[in-house]
Amino acid sequence: xxHFVKKITGAAMLVLGTLAVxxxxxxxxxxxxxxxxxxxxFSVLNNIIEEVIGDRGSxxxxxxxGEEPHEYEPVPSDFRxxxxxxxxxxxxxxxxxxxxxxxxxVSDTEMVELADGVDIINLNNSEExxxxxxxxxxxxxxxxxxxxxxxxxRDPEGEDIYRENAESYIQELEDLDAWxxxxxxxxxxxxxxxxxxxxxxxxxxxxxxxETVGIWEMNSHEEGTTSQINRxxxxxxxxxxxxxxxxxxxxxxxxxxxxxxxxxPIAGEVFTDALGQEGSGxxxxxxxxxxxxxxxxEGLKE
Numbered sequence: 185x186x187h188f189v190k191k192i193t194g195a196a197m198l199v200l201g202t203l204a205v206x207x208x209x210x211x212x213x214x215x216x217x218x219x220x221x222x223x224x225x226f227s228v229l230n231n232i233i234e235e236v237i238g239d240r241g242s243x244x245x246x247x248x249x250g251e252e253p254h255e256y257e258p259v260p261s262d263f264r265x266x267x268x269x270x271x272x273x274x275x276x277x278x279x280x281x282x283x284x285x286x287x288x289x290v291s292d293t294e295m296v297e298l299a300d301g302v303d304i305i306n307l308n309n310s311e312e313x314x315x316x317x318x319x320x321x322x323x324x325x326x327x328x329x330x331x332x333x334x335x336x337x338r339d340p341e342g343e344d345i346y347r348e349n350a351e352s353y354i355q356e357l358e359d360l361d362a363w364x365x366x367x368x369x370x371x372x373x374x375x376x377x378x379x380x381x382x383x384x385x386x387x388x389x390x391x392x393x394x395e396t397v398g399i400w401e402m403n404s405h406e407e408g409t410t411s412q413i414n415r416x417x418x419x420x421x422x423x424x425x426x427x428x429x430x431x432x433x434x435x436x437x438x439x440x441x442x443x444x445x446x447x448x449p450i451a452g453e454v455f456t457d458a459l460g461q462e463g464s465g466x467x468x469x470x471x472x473x474x475x476x477x478x479x480x481x482e483g484l485k486e
Contacts, residue, residue: 220339223269225280226253227459228318229298229327231469233273235353236331240342246283252433252457253279254403267291270338273331275299279315296334298327305386307401314401319456320387321357321364321473328354360470361391364477368392375484379420379428381408381438384456385476394480399438403457408438413445420446427451427483432466433458451483 220241224230230245237243246262247253253275266272266287274280276297287295302317317323332350336343368376376394378385383398397419399412420428420442427448430436432455443450454476460466466475 220270220335221268222271222273223265223293224273225275225283226457228457228469228472229273229275231459232298232324232327232353233331235469236328236346236349237335238345238349240339240345247458249458249461250433252403253283254457256283258283263287263291266293269293271296271334273298273334275315275318277302277304277313277315277317296330298330299323300330302326302387305390308383310401314384314386316384316456317387318469319385319473319476320391321361321470322391323387324357324469324473325354328357356470360473363474364392367477367481368394371481371484374423375426377423377425377484378480379416379425379439379442380431380454380456381434381436382431382456384431388476392477399442403434413438413441416442417446420448426485429454429479429483431456432460432464452479454479 219239220237222233222237222241222243224233224243224245226247227245227249230243233243244265246258246265247256270293272287272291272293272295274283274295274297276299287293299315299317302323304317305314306312307314318327328350332346335346339346373393376392377397378389378394379397381399382403383396383401385394385396388394389396397416399416400407419425425448428439428443428446428450430439430450430453432453434456436450439450455464455466455472459468459472460475464475466472
């Protein structure tokens with residue numbers, strides 16, 4: 185196993201109210217350890233990285249399961265994790281932009297965006313990029329390809345391991361993609377409409393022929409106004425959409441209002457910004473994507 189030496193500058197501190205960040209403990213020291221030490225932003229990326237890196241390093245994530253990464257407020261230990269790491273992998277596309285700007289002030293750890301190279305979809309009526317590319321396995325393959333090339337640059341001796349793990353994982357994602365295509369064929373085209381609180385499934389919809397509708401576009405834009413909710417209620421009724429869905433990291437009361445007023449059921453819970461807790465059936469990235477696709481197809485059948 186390759187030995188890595190990382191210079192660490194000290195813990196960063198988050199100043200309440202102003203989000204000002206200061207570095208403490210200026211004295212530098214060196215720590216020798218085995219394998220790459222990796223930090224990533226949220227649980228979905230953590231699982232992807234674990235599948236590729238295997239036993240040749242360690243990885244931990246910042247945003248806890250059950251919380252969403254759009255507006256997560258970091259704590260001082262988060263900055264220390266990043267400063268102590270060889271690399272900080274993030275999604276990019278603006279998902280962790282605020283966190284990245286803060287971290288860049290306190291650490292020389294390189295930040296690498298794994299969504300680089302995906303065909304970007306913008307938010308509705310906006311030039312802002314939709315960051316939820318990972319919700320389609322086709323893009324997940326791009327994430328893995330970006331990851332393995334970066335890992336090899338940092339640890340050339342591990343190339344064979346990384347490539348073997350990545351090849352196996354990509355095959356799983358390709359198999360999942362084919363399975364989703366088959367499942368979606370069971371749905372009439374006019375029923376392929378996904379209604380959720382946050383309109384996060386655009387990339388999934390683009391790849392599998394779904395129209396996607398949200399009360400709001402991004403959780404960081406969350407409003408849930410009466411006019412937004414009424415717009416979705418009218419659409420569900422006018423299009424005779426058989427069901428709607430709730431997300432694991434979003435307050436379900438908004439969609440419950442839509443369900444009650446449109447007189448359609450909530451067909452199930454889907455996962456967007458985090459993996460599921462143990463027992464959810466969505467504990468891994470692949471399980472999460474499979475669960476989502478199955479929930480959509482079963483919920484939209486008449």
